[in-house]
Amino acid sequence: MKISVLNEGSVTAPKGFLAGSAKAGIKKSGRYDLTIVHSPTLAAMAGLFTTNKVKAAPVLVSQANLASNQGWGHAAIFNSGCANACTGDQGKEDAKAMAQATAAALHCEMNQVLVSSTGVIGAYLPMAKILPGIADGVAAMDAAGGSLAAQAIMTTDTCPKEIAVTVEVAGKPVTLGAMAKGSGMIHPNMATMLALVTTDCAIDPVLLQEALKEACDATFNMVTVDGDTSTNDCLIALANGQAGNAALQKNTDLGYGEFLEGLIYVCRHLAQMIAKDGEGATKFIEVKVEGAKTRRDARLAAKSIAGSSLVKAAVYGKDANWGRILCALGYSGADFDPDIVDMYLGDIQMMDKGKALIFDEEKARAYLEGDEIVALVELHQGEEKAAAWGCDLTHDYVSINADYRS
Amino acid sequence: MKISVLNEGSVTAPKGFLAGSAKAGIKKSGRYDLTIVHSPTLAAMAGLFTTNKVKAAPVLVSQANLASNQGWGHAAIFNSGCANACTGDQGKEDAKAMAQATAAALHCEMNQVLVSSTGVIGAYLPMAKILPGIADGVAAMDAAGGSLAAQAIMTTDTCPKEIAVTVEVAGKPVTLGAMAKGSGMIHPNMATMLALVTTDCAIDPVLLQEALKEACDATFNMVTVDGDTSTNDCLIALANGQAGNAALQKNTDLGYGEFLEGLIYVCRHLAQMIAKDGEGATKFIEVKVEGAKTRRDARLAAKSIAGSSLVKAAVYGKDANWGRILCALGYSGADFDPDIVDMYLGDIQMMDKGKALIFDEEKARAYLEGDEIVALVELHQGEEKAAAWGCDLTHDYVSINADYRS
Numbered sequence: 001m002k003i004s005v006l007n008e009g010s011v012t013a014p015k016g017f018l019a020g021s022a023k024a025g026i027k028k029s030g031r032y033d034l035t036i037v038h039s040p041t042l043a044a045m046a047g048l049f050t051t052n053k054v055k056a057a058p059v060l061v062s063q064a065n066l067a068s069n070q071g072w073g074h075a076a077i078f079n080s081g082c083a084n085a086c087t088g089d090q091g092k093e094d095a096k097a098m099a100q101a102t103a104a105a106l107h108c109e110m111n112q113v114l115v116s117s118t119g120v121i122g123a124y125l126p127m128a129k130i131l132p133g134i135a136d137g138v139a140a141m142d143a144a145g146g147s148l149a150a151q152a153i154m155t156t157d158t159c160p161k162e163i164a165v166t167v168e169v170a171g172k173p174v175t176l177g178a179m180a181k182g183s184g185m186i187h188p189n190m191a192t193m194l195a196l197v198t199t200d201c202a203i204d205p206v207l208l209q210e211a212l213k214e215a216c217d218a219t220f221n222m223v224t225v226d227g228d229t230s231t232n233d234c235l236i237a238l239a240n241g242q243a244g245n246a247a248l249q250k251n252t253d254l255g256y257g258e259f260l261e262g263l264i265y266v267c268r269h270l271a272q273m274i275a276k277d278g279e280g281a282t283k284f285i286e287v288k289v290e291g292a293k294t295r296r297d298a299r300l301a302a303k304s305i306a307g308s309s310l311v312k313a314a315v316y317g318k319d320a321n322w323g324r325i326l327c328a329l330g331y332s333g334a335d336f337d338p339d340i341v342d343m344y345l346g347d348i349q350m351m352d353k354g355k356a357l358i359f360d361e362e363k364a365r366a367y368l369e370g371d372e373i374v375a376l377v378e379l380h381q382g383e384e385k386a387a388a389w390g391c392d393l394t395h396d397y398v399s400i401n402a403d404y405r406s
Numbered sequence: 407m408k409i410s411v412l413n414e415g416s417v418t419a420p421k422g423f424l425a426g427s428a429k430a431g432i433k434k435s436g437r438y439d440l441t442i443v444h445s446p447t448l449a450a451m452a453g454l455f456t457t458n459k460v461k462a463a464p465v466l467v468s469q470a471n472l473a474s475n476q477g478w479g480h481a482a483i484f485n486s487g488c489a490n491a492c493t494g495d496q497g498k499e500d501a502k503a504m505a506q507a508t509a510a511a512l513h514c515e516m517n518q519v520l521v522s523s524t525g526v527i528g529a530y531l532p533m534a535k536i537l538p539g540i541a542d543g544v545a546a547m548d549a550a551g552g553s554l555a556a557q558a559i560m561t562t563d564t565c566p567k568e569i570a571v572t573v574e575v576a577g578k579p580v581t582l583g584a585m586a587k588g589s590g591m592i593h594p595n596m597a598t599m600l601a602l603v604t605t606d607c608a609i610d611p612v613l614l615q616e617a618l619k620e621a622c623d624a625t626f627n628m629v630t631v632d633g634d635t636s637t638n639d640c641l642i643a644l645a646n647g648q649a650g651n652a653a654l655q656k657n658t659d660l661g662y663g664e665f666l667e668g669l670i671y672v673c674r675h676l677a678q679m680i681a682k683d684g685e686g687a688t689k690f691i692e693v694k695v696e697g698a699k700t701r702r703d704a705r706l707a708a709k710s711i712a713g714s715s716l717v718k719a720a721v722y723g724k725d726a727n728w729g730r731i732l733c734a735l736g737y738s739g740a741d742f743d744p745d746i747v748d749m750y751l752g753d754i755q756m757m758d759k760g761k762a763l764i765f766d767e768e769k770a771r772a773y774l775e776g777d778e779i780v781a782l783v784e785l786h787q788g789e790e791k792a793a794a795w796g797c798d799l800t801h802d803y804v805s806i807n808a809d810y811r812s
Contacts, residue, residue, distance in 0.1 A: 051737065052733065052736035052737045053736040053737070053744060054732050054733060054735065054736030054744045055736075055744075085729070086729060086732060086757075086762055087762075088745075088760065088761055121729035121733075122728070122762045230733065231732075231733055231736060308634055309634060309715070310634050310807055313803075313804055313808050314807065314808065316804065316808045317807070317808025317809050319808065322528065323491065323527030323528045324527075324634075326460050326492055326527075327458065327460060327527065327634060327636065327637050328634065329459075329460065330458035330459040330460030330461075330637060331458045331459070331634070331635040336459065338459060338460045338461075338492075339494070351492075354492075354494060355494050356493075356528045393807075394804060395801050395804050395805070397719075398799055398800060398803075398804060399801070401716055401719035401720065402719045402720065402722045402725065403723050
């Protein structure tokens with residue numbers, strides 16, 4: 001399987017996508033805070049949204065649009081600086097008005113536009129700024145507008161997060177572009193991860209939804225910064241078919257495997273960028289679990305370890321506290337036998353068949369000085385494996401989150 | 407229902423209990439680190455142990471003893487400074503040897519002694535210190551030894567945790583004494599770190615186990631400090647019948663309700679003490695959820711809010727960030743309708759029927775200056791309610807856990 005990563009790739013890398021961004025004045029900083037990504041050709045659409053019972057207005061509106069447009073649409077609009085969450089009926093009217101204004105400017109139906117917001121919760125959208133911002137964004141539409149779009153969705157992110165790759169789908173080169181924002185699975189103000197994948201692949205919307213779910217489960221759903229699931233999470237995909245491949249209809253179709261690999265690649269890249277940019281993080285942590293009986297067991301185990309406050313604090317303190325890793329494995333809900341577990345930190349083995357090994361503490365400490373820490377747990381129960389990504393728990397995480405709203 | 411709290415009550419407050427503690431030298435500090443609580447009269451025994459799949463050796467040995475002694479025994483021995491967890495076959499032999507040596511000194515059977523350990527994971531018990539420590543503890547046995555026992559089980563606790571109450575069971579005064587330790591790795595599931603309840607109530611062991619489970623679910627299992635469920639959690643009860651009441655056999659027996667209330671009272675008191683003493687904590691947080699459809703919903707909701715890192719960091723920062731409370735409610739798994747939720751911080755209402763209220767930020771900040779913070783959520787779904795307890799997430803929590811093993 002060949003996946004080529006493009007230099008400076010963005011959501012406008014696939015054929016037939018435009019993006020236009022604006023400084024609408026929602027953010028006090030005056031930075032870009034609104035962006036519209038548009039496929040003039042009707043595109044297959046798929047979306048995954050937060051499982052939180054408290055869903056922000058744009059999530060509700062996007063879900064309704066996706067249900068009524070049969071999986072076909074033209075655009076997604078994002079704003080940062082205000083999450084439009086916990087805003088009741090007014091919030092829903094505002095989110096609908098955003099879709100409506102965007103649709104009018106792009107000459108499509110309101111339900112062919114998905115809406116996402118991120119930022120402060122409990123505040124109403126400043127519609128007097130949003131509506132002119134939409135006009136500005138549409139006026140700025142450009143086939144090279146992807147990178148500005150990735151900037152416009154940032155909140156506390158310290159860097160924009162984007163990527164594009166090409167894969168070959170049944171003989172045709174297909175491009176996938178993607179961007180995300182997030183500084184944790186949840187952002188301090190409940191408006192966390194937003195991500196968009198664009199592709200020129202021709203693919204049926206039902207299959208696109210299936211692929212998106214599979215990719216999300218293996219990537220974005222394996223990131224944890226603080227265990228809080230936000231009200232605004234969403235991952236949207238637009239596939240406009242401009243690559244000219246025979247449209248993918250079933251998951252057994254020639255080329256679907258390659259498309260899915262490409263999709264997983266871009267999602268994994270963004271997921272890891274989110275973990276690396278975790279609030280206050282000084283270290284990126286990758287937890288690999290191998291030899292699990294089922295994929296579910298592997299994922300439960302990896303995510304439990306990556307999410308343990310005690311493991312995260314130990315990594316911050318450069319303390320090879322393998323007991324905490326084993327403890328988090330123990331309460332993960334994964335099926336395993338503690339007496340046959342092997343464990344490694346980098347290439348330093350900590351446990352062999354359930355027994356603690358005497359290891360070189362200095363060498364372990366030197367390894368933990370690094371920026372990227374890999375913990376590997378081998379369960380010896382089967383063939384399944386998974387990885388989860390997170391970051392250390394630091395004094396700065398506490399500072400950022402003690403002060404955010406003030 | 408009348409519950410009288412004793413002044414300076416401890417596990418030796420009920421009739422017929424002795425405790426003896428020793429400085430065995432397991433802790434480097436030289437403090438008390440071993441204690442034995444003894445009922446010369448055969449006592450009904452019950453125990454709840456960690457649900458972590460990685461169980462420390464003393465947990466495995468105590469579970470086996472409780473299974474083989476038919477719920478009747480004489481003593482519990484505790485040591486701090488070494489958890490005897492992840493220690494394989496040697497650990498199990500050592501835990502058995504602790505029970506054996508205690509039983510020999512107290513002239514009872516090995517399986518009539520329960521064993522608990524707390525402290526560093528992955529180190530072997532220093533048996534050359536433990537065995538003389540047991541002899542010292544037995545020699546120090548005293549009917550006023552309860553308070554020293556509560557000191558001997560401490561690790562990172564900043565204060566001992568103990569209480570005793572009397573209740574009337576079918577006309578007879580019955581006393582319950584209890585002690586616990588715990589400060590970090592606190593997210594009990596079935597039982598907390600280490601806790602012991604003694605009582606002179608006459609009660610059948612099967613009913614004692616049922617009462618202990620009910621009390622634990624409402625108290626220790628509603629405490630969370632960091633979401634990590636330990637390998638060593640255990641809650642043990644000993645009931646020696648010295649109060650002279652007609653033995654309680656069924657949960658419909660006269661006086662059982664009073665006994666259960668007393669049991670819940672002492673467990674709740676210790677659970678709250680654990681939350682107040684949470685590692686690095688500056689504030690105690692009580693989350694009350696009312697109007698839930700089921701007790702399970704109420705408990706899920708309360709515990710999810712109390713366990714949210716973002717809620718905990720906001721309380722530390724004295725930030726009335728009600729959005730985070732609603733967010734944690736949303737991902738709790740509890741059944742509710744976000745549009746009819748009321749929320750209060752102290753007596754300041756934040757939400758009314760799902761709508762954010764404009765509140766006095768200065769008044770809210772002044773409230774959050776206090777040491778004890780109460781958040782109340784009214785779901786308007788039914789009659790069930792629950793409380794959960796936790797603490798704020800502070801810079802000191804990170805410092806303590808970045809350095810623990812070093």
